[in-house]
Amino acid sequence: MTAETALPAGAPPDERQLPVACTDLRVSFGTVQAVDGVSFSIAPGEVFGLLGPNGAGKTTTIRVLTTLIRADSGAVSVFGHDTRTAAMLVRHLIGYLPQQLSADFQLTGYENVWLFARLFDLPRGQRDQRVREVLAAMGLDDVRDRLVSTYSGGMVRRLELAQALVNRPALLVLDEPTIGLDPLARGDVWERVRELREETGMTVLLTTHYMEEADTLCERIALMHHGRIRSEGTPAELKARLGPGATLDDVFRHDVGTAIEDEEMTGGGRDVRRTRRTAQRLG
Amino acid sequence: MSAVRVAPPSASADRWSPATLMPPWWRLYPSRILTFWLVELRKIRHDRTELYTRAVQPVLWLLIFGETFSRIRAIPTPPGISYLAYLSPGIMAQSALFIAIFFGIQIIWERDSGILTKLMATPTPRLALISGKAFAAGVRSVSQVVVILVLSAILQIHFDWNPLHLLGVAAAVVLGAAFFSCLSMTIAGIVLHRERLMGVGQAITMPLFFASNALYPVKVMPGWLQGLSAANPMSYEVDALRGMLLGTPSALLLDFGVLAIAVVAGVAAAAALLPRLAR
Numbered sequence: 001m002t003a004e005t006a007l008p009a010g011a012p013p014d015e016r017q018l019p020v021a022c023t024d025l026r027v028s029f030g031t032v033q034a035v036d037g038v039s040f041s042i043a044p045g046e047v048f049g050l051l052g053p054n055g056a057g058k059t060t061t062i063r064v065l066t067t068l069i070r071a072d073s074g075a076v077s078v079f080g081h082d083t084r085t086a087a088m089l090v091r092h093l094i095g096y097l098p099q100q101l102s103a104d105f106q107l108t109g110y111e112n113v114w115l116f117a118r119l120f121d122l123p124r125g126q127r128d129q130r131v132r133e134v135l136a137a138m139g140l141d142d143v144r145d146r147l148v149s150t151y152s153g154g155m156v157r158r159l160e161l162a163q164a165l166v167n168r169p170a171l172l173v174l175d176e177p178t179i180g181l182d183p184l185a186r187g188d189v190w191e192r193v194r195e196l197r198e199e200t201g202m203t204v205l206l207t208t209h210y211m212e213e214a215d216t217l218c219e220r221i222a223l224m225h226h227g228r229i230r231s232e233g234t235p236a237e238l239k240a241r242l243g244p245g246a247t248l249d250d251v252f253r254h255d256v257g258t259a260i261e262d263e264e265m266t267g268g269g270r271d272v273r274r275t276r277r278t279a280q281r282l283g
Numbered sequence: 284m285s286a287v288r289v290a291p292p293s294a295s296a297d298r299w300s301p302a303t304l305m306p307p308w309w310r311l312y313p314s315r316i317l318t319f320w321l322v323e324l325r326k327i328r329h330d331r332t333e334l335y336t337r338a339v340q341p342v343l344w345l346l347i348f349g350e351t352f353s354r355i356r357a358i359p360t361p362p363g364i365s366y367l368a369y370l371s372p373g374i375m376a377q378s379a380l381f382i383a384i385f386f387g388i389q390i391i392w393e394r395d396s397g398i399l400t401k402l403m404a405t406p407t408p409r410l411a412l413i414s415g416k417a418f419a420a421g422v423r424s425v426s427q428v429v430v431i432l433v434l435s436a437i438l439q440i441h442f443d444w445n446p447l448h449l450l451g452v453a454a455a456v457v458l459g460a461a462f463f464s465c466l467s468m469t470i471a472g473i474v475l476h477r478e479r480l481m482g483v484g485q486a487i488t489m490p491l492f493f494a495s496n497a498l499y500p501v502k503v504m505p506g507w508l509q510g511l512s513a514a515n516p517m518s519y520e521v522d523a524l525r526g527m528l529l530g531t532p533s534a535l536l537l538d539f540g541v542l543a544i545a546v547v548a549g550v551a552a553a554a555a556l557l558p559r560l561a562r
Contacts, residue, residue, distance in 0.1 A: 029562070066404045068561050091406040092301035098404075100397025106326045118318045119405040121304040121311075147329060163401070 017080035019044055019171050019203040025074035027060050034060040036227035047204045049218030053256055057227040058207040062175050066096050095169030099176045103148050103159050110144040113162050120167035134162040154185025174206040211248040223255050230255040312411050319415030323422045338430045341378040358499045361531050368440045372524035373497030375431045376459055379424035383460040384484050386420045387467030391477045394560045403561055409554040420464035421457030428456050448527040458542040459520035465549025472556025497521050516545040
């Protein structure tokens with residue numbers, strides 16, 4: 001067995017392999033250049049935040065990384081595995097929470113997680129135990145046999161975290177995990193992510209609109225706009241550049257400026273539609 | 284907050300290295316199909332209303348259309364077989380078709396709601412995902428077989444109740460539903476929107492049904508329609524069903540062969556268009 005195939009899914013990642021290495025990534029949809037030469041890397045165990053306005057290219061970048069779409073040029077590797085040539089292996093290493101609410105409302109909480117345990121080929125003997133384990137970790141023990149259609153928005157989001165964790169991912173990818181949630185549920189989701197990190201040392205890549213949350217949760221941040229990374233660094237570094245007393249909000253405004261108005265050009269409209277749909281499903 | 288360990292130390296995690304988890308393809312495909320099959324059964328168990336409402340249409344076809352046309356005696360049937368008996372395998376295939384055509388709408392709904400995105404990010408090849416969905420449609424349509432068999436028993440239609448033949452009937456309906464759900468998912472991959480798919484779905488369902496031998500023998504059709512019918516997998520499905528339920532002369536080997544090839548082609552076409560839905 002080569003070193004490449006022996007990489008364990010939940011074990012501490014190989015020191016020599018970066019969880020994410022993205023080089024000069026370009027993706028276009030028709031005439032729109034959604035991602036325009038993006039390069040970044042994430043260190044093992046790091047919480048990395050991809051920030052930016054709607055249509056900045058965050059979700060597109062994540063979709064390449066999770067093997068959902070192909071880049072026009074450039075490459076992304078996950079723990080040293082190319083997302084194009086080793087897609088199945090990459091998928092095994094990732095736990096992914098998409099922007100939209102993605103739990104199946106026609107199934108119970110248990111069945112939702114069980115489905116993913118099967119799709120990740122967990123050994124039959126450990127499936128049931130693992131499903132119960134992640135549901136308990138997300139505080140859904142009591143409601144696991146209820147249909148998801150009876151869950152609150154915060155519960156659905158935690159259920160989706162349980163789904164994303166069932167395969168013991170080495171990299172957790174969270175695309176706007178708190179979108180559409182009330183402040184209480186939002187705080188709860190972040191609290192769970194923080195706990196997870198402390199317990200497992202898992203690498204986390206997340207996108208968010210909420211600068212305050214990014215500030216407290218992320219160890220490193222890349223600010224995207226119009227398909228490019230405008231600035232990158234620790235929250236402290238980014239703020240220091242603007243002088244004392246600056247917040248991440250200020251950094252965001254500084255980098256993005258007044259350009260937010262023309263977001264429609266880069267697919268912001270579609271993003272907004274999607275967000276509204278999620279909010280609608282949350283009731 | 285209780286400290287529940289989400290990931291145990293690396294010792295046990297080693298057993299979950301992707302290399303050992305990933306089954307070979309000949310185990311992966313049956314495993315994924317079984318998974319989607321089981322999920323579909325769970326969904327049916329949680330919400331049975333669709334089962335009941337879906338049963339209404341075939342009942343109406345047999346009771347109203349069937350009874351009336353039996354009296355008119357306008358349609359020639361093989362000797363010794365009533366029109367009602369002749370019609371019921373056709374209605375069986377038709378109601379399975381109506382269920383299967385709904386699956387394209389379902390996949391668009393799953394795309395809009397984010398379920399599809401997440402499924403596609405699991406180690407499930409596109410072909411396996413579509414196969415799983417297709418055979419889930421098959422599971423749902425088997426319920427229609429049961430409805431029509433029960434109704435036929437009540438109406439005292441003389442079927443061949445040989446269990447082996449009944450198994451073959453279920454297989455033919457599953458294959459038919461798998462093909463038509465793939466057709467629907469293929470169109471979904473082209474039109475991408477639910478409203479458009481509903482239009483296209485309705486526009487093709489009727490021709491698929493009427494340009495087949497479901498309601499009348501092929502030989503009463505004009506030549507051009509006979510050609511259409513020969514290219515319509517529905518005709519082969521109905522031919523197989525009639526052969527097994529009524530003992531009418533039928534080319535079972537050809538029927539199942541055409542259905543199997545249609546399913547393979549349908550799965551390939553729908554899987555090829557799946558990335559359009561992921562964008």
